[in-house]
Amino acid sequence: MDLSNSYLNKPNLKTLSLDTENQETPIHFITDGITPTKYFYRRNHFSYPNLNQQSLLLPVYGEVNTPLTFPYCYLRSMPGRSIVSVLECSGNKRAYFNPKTYGDQWQDGAISQGIWKGVSLSNLLNLTGIKNTAKEVLFIGQDQGTRTDLDGIFNYAKSLPIEKALHEDTIIAYELNKSIIPYEHGFPLRLVVPEWYGMASVKWLKEIQVIDYKFEGPFQTIDYVYYPNKYNDKGAVPVTTIKINSIIKQPLNYSLLDTKTHEIFGIAWTGSGTITDVELSFDNGSTWKKTNLYGKSSQSYGWSNWRYLWEVKDKGEYTIMCRAKGSAGNIQSLEAIWNRKGYGYNAVYTIHVKVE
Amino acid sequence: MDLSNSYLNKPNLKTLSLDTENQETPIHFITDGITPTKYFYRRNHFSYPNLNQQSLLLPVYGEVNTPLTFPYCYLRSMPGRSIVSVLECSGNKRAYFNPKTYGDQWQDGAISQGIWKGVSLSNLLNLTGIKNTAKEVLFIGQDQGTRTDLDGIFNYAKSLPIEKALHEDTIIAYELNKSIIPYEHGFPLRLVVPEWYGMASVKWLKEIQVIDYKFEGPFQTIDYVYYPNKYNDKGAVPVTTIKINSIIKQPLNYSLLDTKTHEIFGIAWTGSGTITDVELSFDNGSTWKKTNLYGKSSQSYGWSNWRYLWEVKDKGEYTIMCRAKGSAGNIQSLEAIWNRKGYGYNAVYTIHVKVE
Structure with a gap:
């Protein structure tokens, strides 16, 4: 069928x-x-x-x-x-x-x-x-x-x-x-x-x-x-300009994976300037690895796509963090700036996955 | 149009x-x-x-x-x-x-x-x-x-x-x-x-x-x-029989309301026996008010619909809890029984609303 x-x-x-x-x-x-x-x-x-x-x-x-x-x-x-x-x-x-x-x-x-x-x-x-x-x-x-x-x-x-x-x-x-x-x-x-x-x-x-x-x-x-x-x-x-931001599209938060190579991918965007780097951390923010940016729009108003090949051999629970850096010197922080009406959340994007 | x-x-x-x-x-x-x-x-x-x-x-x-x-x-x-x-x-x-x-x-x-x-x-x-x-x-x-x-x-x-x-x-x-x-x-x-x-x-x-x-x-x-x-x-x-459970369909969690009469409504269900009561609490579980059950299926396998007219005069933040009681003596608890694979969550259903 x-x-x-x-x-x-x-x-x-x-x-x-x-x-x-x-x-x-x-x-x-x-x-x-x-x-x-x-x-x-x-x-x-x-x-x-x-x-x-x-x-x-x-x-x-x-x-x-x-x-x-x-x-x-x-x-x-x-x-x-x-x-x-x-x-x-x-x-x-x-x-x-x-x-x-x-x-x-x-x-x-x-x-x-x-x-x-x-x-x-x-x-x-x-x-x-x-x-x-x-x-x-x-x-x-x-x-x-x-x-x-x-x-x-x-x-x-x-x-x-x-x-x-x-x-x-x-x-x-x-x-x-x-x-x-x-x-x-x-x-x-x-x-x-x-x-x-x-x-x-x-x-x-x-x-x-x-x-x-x-x-x-x-x-x-x-x-x-x-x-x-x-x-x-x-x-x-x-509220005016879009803050620098990113998401991991896949894998999803709290998903179950096997021990193989997985493509981690997502998007990043900013209202001020352009995205220069998207980085991932597998150790709660101690070290960061660069991802590959691709398919970027020729105009500066579009988001940037990124991907990273993650080879995982050991079973266990993993935390994966993602942050974007911009040409204006802007970067995502670990904490978002809280505000009463809930606008402009742009903290480092974090997911948890379990490899079994 | x-x-x-x-x-x-x-x-x-x-x-x-x-x-x-x-x-x-x-x-x-x-x-x-x-x-x-x-x-x-x-x-x-x-x-x-x-x-x-x-x-x-x-x-x-x-x-x-x-x-x-x-x-x-x-x-x-x-x-x-x-x-x-x-x-x-x-x-x-x-x-x-x-x-x-x-x-x-x-x-x-x-x-x-x-x-x-x-x-x-x-x-x-x-x-x-x-x-x-x-x-x-x-x-x-x-x-x-x-x-x-x-x-x-x-x-x-x-x-x-x-x-x-x-x-x-x-x-x-x-x-x-x-x-x-x-x-x-x-x-x-x-x-x-x-x-x-x-x-x-x-x-x-x-x-x-x-x-x-x-x-x-x-x-x-x-x-x-x-x-x-x-x-x-x-x-x-x-995992076998469906646990007693309920949801508030409306209003939604973290919604903004005005000072009027609002209909709170939802459903309740259980695998063992039938639903006898659905109750709401506006004081974090100290006291409970009965809702009106209606449109119940003639067979015992269906869910029960319930509603409650809530007249709210004072602005402020409210917590609304909902629990179902069943003919088998079963009732929803404040805490769900945690289990590693995440099955059968049935804690008291809680929403927060702001009246402005």
Whole structure:
């Protein structure tokens, strides 16, 4: 019986919540460099939005010289820009914080890598012009709903500093993996902000407002903020750039292996600079061995793949640690920086296996 | 946009391993009394077996008066017996053991409930007759492969004591949820043993042998044994009857709630007797409140559904514990009985939620 085309032995998204839908990429079971669209993680703040004809128009207004409304078809006719970029939710790996933090208990799969195509936002802002009072650019999504901590109805909305907004790789995307962006990932238009955690990449773009103040919406000043203290907001810092990070895809944590040669493999990524080394330790961090990096994206926004051939002759229990090093001098530490809302976990990745 | 028939907001099986395929039921997101077949958990010991014309014949031999081979179509023509039964892997909840144990890290979803239809094994054994030397009945599956701990090729094989084999609800099943059993769940014929953990319900039945000795295959004497000690096999006891157990389906662990009335709901089940009460504690086990049991199966092999309306006025962090009590005097304890291979975890189910 040939099972190669069957529905068996296929990974699935891992369900964390439904309506609001949050599902993880089965990252340990996907070896493709680009995450197939159906395996892209889904991360929502509200129910899916209602779209209509109006949703195909993108107004850009505020501190601009000429407010303009860009039709979807016009954006698609402009010179396009393609980028391969990691998209990672800042709550990725939240499940590993100790003490635990509240919120969806993402393990390793709130991360995917896609080919995004769209128009540089800077091209649109060139057409509208920007007043020199401009401080930030505010992106408002079509999605809206209630929150557990505040009364009222809110749209999802996030701002970027003007410099990040004007980076040529900050794009208004209309394609993912060479097809129209699927509805659940932001059709018709989605902001894509490389190097920053996914919360910046606003889906279902409704409007763009150039503002002359610091935006203080709840997804800017309540959520997506590192709060280092449990009982007060002292030392709060906004969540922005993706921290250096890595996972071992295989073998899985607590798996049973035989005495043979096993390929250990995984990925590593960083928002600042590029990955220069991924190292493994078999002695609880005393010594580290370099892995082979391969299949690296030509652009700096993609993750790096790595592998290591591990010949194991002795039965027993083993702890394997993995850490990434970056061109910006950044490196994963043994401990993550705890914060109340559970963002940016990036401690050394550790698995335990038993060879029998 | 009407999303009611879309592919959005649908739960998925949770992938633990592929080829050998092991995937969990998204149990927290399914409210049906009967688990829809596509959401049935998949638990395999080897790759899927190759079937052929021979697979539609079931030989019964050994310590019988007249060895007989039953064709699939003949079994389907015999008087059928339908049972609603929980099927639970003995590794369900393994992820919660502390210290951790090796093997697939099942959380709550290695459990499903189906309507199984087939022929009582006792009817077949009436036709063959049983010699009074018979001690056990051995069930051999079509699936085979290697193990990490032994050399050689093994078929999956398990035995039952003759008394359990002769129980009228121990059936050779050919239907699940009123359709032919899907290939991944044991087509064409699967043994179904109510009250026992799922490892007894051998899939892809190849042959049945009545034996006059104690079967000692690796899935009988190495796996599916409770080993209470880490470094030796003292006190080993075979895994048989499903322990009393329960889960809170919703709310999820570490979720954020608002100050309103929330429905807490879940399921409870036991292999011995029936569930008489499910209780919740909001004060770390000092006092317990009864929940409402509902939608209970008319047969004793099904799980019990329960719910509780929780009115919460004060913001803060809450711990909610859940325990089931059974007609056999059994009750869930605060601690599970640790065992080296991680079977039968059934401690009081505990979640933490934050009301904000």
